[in-house]
Amino acid sequence: MSESFQPFERLALIGIGLIGSSLAINARAHSLAKHIAISTRRAETLTRAEELGLGDSFHLQAADAVKDADLVILCVPVGSVGAVTKEIAPALKSGAIVSDVGSVKGSVIAQMRPHLPEDVEFVPAHPIAGTEQSGPDAGFLELFEKRWCILTPVQGASEAATERLKTFWIACGSDVEIMTAEHHDRVLAIVSHLPHLIAYNIVGTAYDMEEVTQSEVVKYSASGFRDFTRLAASDPTMWRDVFLNNRDATLEVLARFSEDLSVLQRAIRDGKGDQLFETFTKTRAIRREIIEAGQDTPKPNFGRTKPPKKWEG
Ligand SMILES: NC(=O)C1=CN([C@@H]2O[C@H](COP(=O)(O)OP(=O)(O)OC[C@H]3O[C@@H](n4cnc5c(N)ncnc54)[C@H](O)[C@@H]3O)[C@@H](O)[C@H]2O)C=CC1
Numbered sequence: 001m002s003e004s005f006q007p008f009e010r011l012a013l014i015g016i017g018l019i020g021s022s023l024a025i026n027a028r029a030h031s032l033a034k035h036i037a038i039s040t041r042r043a044e045t046l047t048r049a050e051e052l053g054l055g056d057s058f059h060l061q062a063a064d065a066v067k068d069a070d071l072v073i074l075c076v077p078v079g080s081v082g083a084v085t086k087e088i089a090p091a092l093k094s095g096a097i098v099s100d101v102g103s104v105k106g107s108v109i110a111q112m113r114p115h116l117p118e119d120v121e122f123v124p125a126h127p128i129a130g131t132e133q134s135g136p137d138a139g140f141l142e143l144f145e146k147r148w149c150i151l152t153p154v155q156g157a158s159e160a161a162t163e164r165l166k167t168f169w170i171a172c173g174s175d176v177e178i179m180t181a182e183h184h185d186r187v188l189a190i191v192s193h194l195p196h197l198i199a200y201n202i203v204g205t206a207y208d209m210e211e212v213t214q215s216e217v218v219k220y221s222a223s224g225f226r227d228f229t230r231l232a233a234s235d236p237t238m239w240r241d242v243f244l245n246n247r248d249a250t251l252e253v254l255a256r257f258s259e260d261l262s263v264l265q266r267a268i269r270d271g272k273g274d275q276l277f278e279t280f281t282k283t284r285a286i287r288r289e290i291i292e293a294g295q296d297t298p299k300p301n302f303g304r305t306k307p308p309k310k311w312e313g
């Protein structure tokens with residue numbers, strides 16, 4: 001971490017699943033905050049976060065966690081950010097930076113903004129880093145390393161606040177990009193949301209096929225199918241909320257995808273091998289570009305650093 005990073009006095013993490021716990025581990029490991037306050041709505045999850053030593057204080061009421069915090073990050077499903085913001089708004093400190101990690105940005109801004117007082121800085125964010133795991137045990141130090149984090153600052157947020165949040169994410173190992181929420185939602189619809197929808201669908205179809213038993217699906221699953229099952233094992237609440245909150249962009253790319261699939265379907269029916277070969281050659285090149293850019297999926301269990309039971313200092 002850069003020598004010049006000024007730690008936040010109090011970081012409040014609301015929601016302590018995969019992303020919240022990975023942020024807590026990073027904040028501790030890189031001394032990004034003097035105090036980490038954690039809140040989540042279920043007592044069992046909060047107890048588990050405490051057992052894992054993820055923070056300094058633990059609160060069932062989100063408003064108690066954000067009190068005196070100079071950085072507040074909502075790490076809850078995108079369908080819950082409005083209700084959580086309403087709950088914490090009266091307790092927010094003047095000048096605090098309020099952010100989130102949601103996979104959708106337009107709807108998150110629309111839900112949060114009306115509740116936020118004028119004197120806080122709202123800088124929405126989205127780390128393009130994750131796994132199919134969820135809950136406080138899923139977090140690990142390296143999650144954000146060399147992954148993009150997209151900030152979508154809203155009108156009225158100061159450049160200083162955006163810059164400060166940017167340095168926070170850089171300290172977590174991310175590369176930071178800034179764009180509009182609208183552009184974010186269109187791009188993520190094709191590179192993240194549609195792939196998850198396809199995965200949920202293909203695994204669902206295999207599961208439902210009458211002449212193929214469930215045990216055969218498990219027994220003969222080739223690695224291609226297994227890759228889909230990893231995505232299709234992602235958290236149902238989180239992904240329900242993503243599709244409901246990025247509806248238009250998802251439906252738009254889905255329509256385009258269906259058209260392109262029909263073209264492939266026709267090429268197979270008509271025996272047009274050259275056309276299939278040409279398409280598959282083009283897509284192979286994209287995979288190579290992704291690997292060369294170092295953006296392929298982290299290996300399952302790749303260097304997951306857990307917090308020690310008790311933190312030093
Ligand atoms: N899982 C992933 O790969 C990624 C997820 N995201 C985004 O991060 C956010 C969190 O996702 P995960 O950490 O994966 O989810 P998770 O399911 O692991 O954790 C969510 C946490 O929020 C808590 N929670 C849910 N509703 C709440 C409420 N109303 N009030 C307080 N706490 C509440 C849950 O108890 C849990 O602690 C989501 O908005 C998701 O779109 C962003 C990048 C990657």
Ligand SMILES: O=C(O)C(=O)Cc1ccc(O)cc1
Pocket residue numbers: 102103127128129130131132192231297
């Ligand atoms: O597990 C995977 O492959 C992912 O794609 C993780 C992921 C899920 C949601 C996001 O908004 C960003 C990253």
